[in-house]
Every structure is written in C-alpha cells, then in structure tokens.
Amino acid sequence: MAKTSEVFVTVDIVIFALREDDLQVLLIKRKYPPFENTWAIPGGFVQPQESLEDAAARELYEETGIRNVHIEQLYTFGQLHRDPRGRMITVAYFALVPKPLAVQAGSDTTDAQWKSVYDLPQTAFDHAEIVNYALKRLRYKLEYTAVGFQLLPLDFTLSELQHAYEIILGEALDKRNFRRRILQAGVIEETGAMHMGDGRPAKLYHYRPSAVAEVKTRRLFP
Amino acid sequence: MAKTSEVFVTVDIVIFALREDDLQVLLIKRKYPPFENTWAIPGGFVQPQESLEDAAARELYEETGIRNVHIEQLYTFGQLHRDPRGRMITVAYFALVPKPLAVQAGSDTTDAQWKSVYDLPQTAFDHAEIVNYALKRLRYKLEYTAVGFQLLPLDFTLSELQHAYEIILGEALDKRNFRRRILQAGVIEETGAMHMGDGRPAKLYHYRPSAVAEVKTRRLFP
DNA sequence: TCAAAAGTGTTTGTGGTACACCCATGG
C-alpha cells in the first residue's frame, strides 16, 4: 500500500461575533505570500503534539486572546489546488465569541479586522467558501439547538437575544412567539437582576449550565 | 510561525448496507501491525494527487467494487495517540451501498466481512467510535432528510423502504403515517411497475432525480 | 406627561399521532 504523502494539515477558524448590529467574522491580512496582502481567516499548521481542537483553540487565542468559547468542527476541505505551496488539507472550525475585543495584527499579518459576513472582501484560498459554509451551519444550528446566546455576554435580555437571532437569520421574529419558545426550551433562566436602559427595565437571563449544549429540541424557528 | 508537521492524513470509510434484516458495516481484518488481526474499517493514506472525496471513493471501490453511491464526509478525528506509528489524522466518511456484494480480503487484509452495527467486534484504533458516530449521523439524517432509499436497490416497494427505516431507527413505524409522509416529502415516485411477491403485488417506487439530495424537510420521524 | 422599550394571551390553522379494515394476488 501507499506509504505516505506529502500532505500538510492546517486548521482554519471562522470566528463569529455580533458587532454594530451585524454578524461579523474576524479576518487577518496576510503579510507573506501566497495571497500576500489578502484577507484570510486565521489558521495555521497543526503541530504534531496538539490535537485538532487544541490547534483551533490556540489559533483563536493567538488572534483574539479569547478562550473558553464555543468551538466546533465544521468541515475538512481538501481540494487539490487550494494552496499553491502544495497539498494542503484544512480542518475548519467555527467559534462564537461573546465579546469581540479589539484585535491587532500578529506577526504573520499586517492587519486584523472584523468584517460583515454579508459583505466579505476578497479572500485568500477558498476562505470565502469556508465562511459561507460556516454561516449556513450557524443558521441551521440556531433553528434546532439554542446556541444563540454564545454570541452574547453572560447575562443578556430577551430583546438582545432576539435581536441576535434576527441578525443571524436575516429576518424579523415575533416577540411573543420568540419569548415563549425560548423559555419553553428551558435553556436559559432569569438571573434576578435587571438591565436598566432607555425604557422599562428588562429582566436579565443567563444560560442554564445544566442544560445540554446540543438540546435536540423541535425546531425553534422552522 | 511553525513550518510544518510530521502529520499523516488518512481517510477511513464507514460502509453501511442492509443485510439479513440488519444494518451492517464492512470491516476488514488487518494483516500487518499495528492492530494485526484486528477488525477495522477500510481506509488508507490520502495520496497527494487526489482529493479527499476521491480518496474515500477509491477506498470504497477497492474494498467493495462499488462506485457512484452516496458518500458523505462525517468528521475528522485527530486525537494525539490514535495510532502508535505517529501523528495520524483521519477524515472519516460514510457510504450507503444498496447492493452489498460479496467482499474478499485485499492485499493488506486477511479477511473482509459485513458486521452488524449493533454487535461490533473489537476494532482497531478509534474505529468503534467512528462507526458509532456514523450511526448516530445516519439516524439523524434519516429523520430530517430522505436518504433511506440509498440503501435499497433502485426500485423498491414502500414496505421495503419502511423496513429499512425500522432497522436503522430501531423502532416500529406506523404504516399509514410512514407512507403519507414519505410521499408528501416528494422525493420518490412510482415507476409504474409492480413487484410480485407472496401476497398482493406492490407498486415499485424510485428516487426522483429532480429532488434535491438534501431536502430540508420537516422531520420525517420526530 | 411623554418617549422608549418590556412584557403579556388568545385565536386559528396545520401537522403529528393513533388506530382497523378491505384488497389483490398465488397456491
């Protein structure tokens, strides 16, 4: 049988956050060829001594300083000529981060910015395909499982949560139905505290740690 | 940044078929270490000149002689010590084959047999985990999309299809409800021909090629 | 007292579930 293969493995990570009433992804501008000066999603080679999940978490931490957020394997892309340097296979992950910190360029990059998923710039490799696939998956998951609050701070109001869903799904949702279904799903609970804002104060909610992450509910939003 | 990594990439493929009123997977018995003489799912190194999908299709063809069946990427497993020979990452696929041909041992194997997913033997590496993950995914897909007929011959009766679903889901289904929902989903249509059997002849159906493979229907069997 | 956002119930429609009998053929 075949012995081995000059094949390299990277992880790339689509980092989602809600900013400016928009769903955005973190892109970095590449300093070196190939695709010098082109936007790309963060990623890098898998080191022999780290698991794929660890590699993804490390990339996320290196680019954003964020740890302990929702990370999930997306898909593995292995088309032949993805990368002019040789045979590259990338295991793509996506992450949902609640607090989009200010980001700064790393050593391999000349810039790092949050960009709207609805208006992506030109991107390196097949990264536009990867981001779009991640968006599709995020929407799908939002309908079936309750991951939306992973993009919000620990405590949030129902209006904020609904607003997040509307940005991601790209459609308006009915307030009463939204509240009923989210609460029936039983994945969040009141903190007891209130959020003071412009109008009437709002109850704050948080994720119920006891709830299973992948609640296989009925569709939340069919 | 890190340069590269002594990381090897394989594809492994979980091949499902319905045999003997049972859901079975094709396992091969390894001829060489590691895990000499242990059952494993077919797989091998990805060659530099083939895509991941091509590698999976090639492995399937080498082991079963079957082409042009439903193959789908499952998950990429990259734990550190999966393989004693070094750092191995495997991109797992699963395939649904309609006609389980007789299989025979290949050059690297001493045996090849269909084994029940409900009664797996001891397996090499993390292959039991991979098979169980594939089963979970197959069941999940069966509930939401209509892939069941990929395990049947081109033409089939509704009773045969229902029987397939029952074997995979592990529960009895109501005949009238099953028929109504499958037909409403609109993915199969009558061929016009009949199947002659022991009792009343049954209408034959086949897949409607025009139907999208991944029909995102309501759950077929919630 | 006004602006701004939070909060709350009911009606109607659709789809899921449960359930039992007649039909067409071969032997």
Add this chain to the structure above:
DNA sequence: CCATGGGTGTACCACAAACACTTTTGA
C-alpha cells in the same frame, strides 16, 4: 377459499403563527 402482504382515511391533540395593547422606567 385461504394465506400473504399491500393499500387506504379519520378523529384528536399539540404546537406554530398571527396579532395589539398595557406596563415600567427616566427625562
């Protein structure tokens, strides 16, 4: 005419969808 599997309809229930007004606070 009997055995075998194929084929069909309805009543009930639960959940989804549509829809508008009242409440609480700060300015």
